[in-house]
Amino acid sequence: MKLQDILKKQEDEGREKHVPGITVVECSSCRELMVTVQVGREVMHPSTQEHYIRLINLFGRTKEGKTVLITGFNLEGQYSLPRVKVSVKKEAYSELLAVTYCTLHGVWENSLDVKL
Numbered sequence: 001m002k003l004q005d006i007l008k009k010q011e012d013e014g015r016e017k018h019v020p021g022i023t024v025v026e027c028s029s030c031r032e033l034m035v036t037v038q039v040g041r042e043v044m045h046p047s048t049q050e051h052y053i054r055l056i057n058l059f060g061r062t063k064e065g066k067t068v069l070i071t072g073f074n075l076e077g078q079y080s081l082p083r084v085k086v087s088v089k090k091e092a093y094s095e096l097l098a099v100t101y102c103t104l105h106g107v108w109e110n111s112l113d114v115k116l
C-alpha cells in the first residue's frame with residue numbers, strides 16, 4: 001500500500017466537509033505568516049465522539065525544495081474543532097501541504113502555493 005492509495009481525491013464524495021482549507025495571512029508588523037488549516041472549507045467537519053478529525057499535519061516545501069513537517073495536531077473529537085493555526089517565518093516556504101485524518105472517512109489532503 002502506498003500513501004496515494006489511501007488519499008481521498010478532491011472530487012470524492014464528502015469533499016465539502018473533508019478537504020482541508022489552507023489560508024495564509026501576512027502579519028503587517030512582523031516577518032511572520034499566520035497559517036490556518038480548517039477541515040471543511042465550505043462546511044466545517046463535525047466533531048462528535050465517534051466522528052471527528054483526529055489528525056491535522058502541515059508540511060512545507062522550503063525554497064530549497066526540502067519537505068519538512070511544520071506541525072502536527074492530535075485532536076480530541078468531542079470538544080475540539082478541526083481548525084488549527086500556526087505562525088511560520090515569512091519567505092520560509094514556497095508551498096504548504098495539509099494532510100488530515102477523519103475517523104470515518106479517511107485521509108484527505110490539500111496544498112497551497114505561497115506567493116507573497
Ligand SMILES: [Fe+2]
Nearest residue numbers: 102103104105
Ligand atoms: Fe468525516
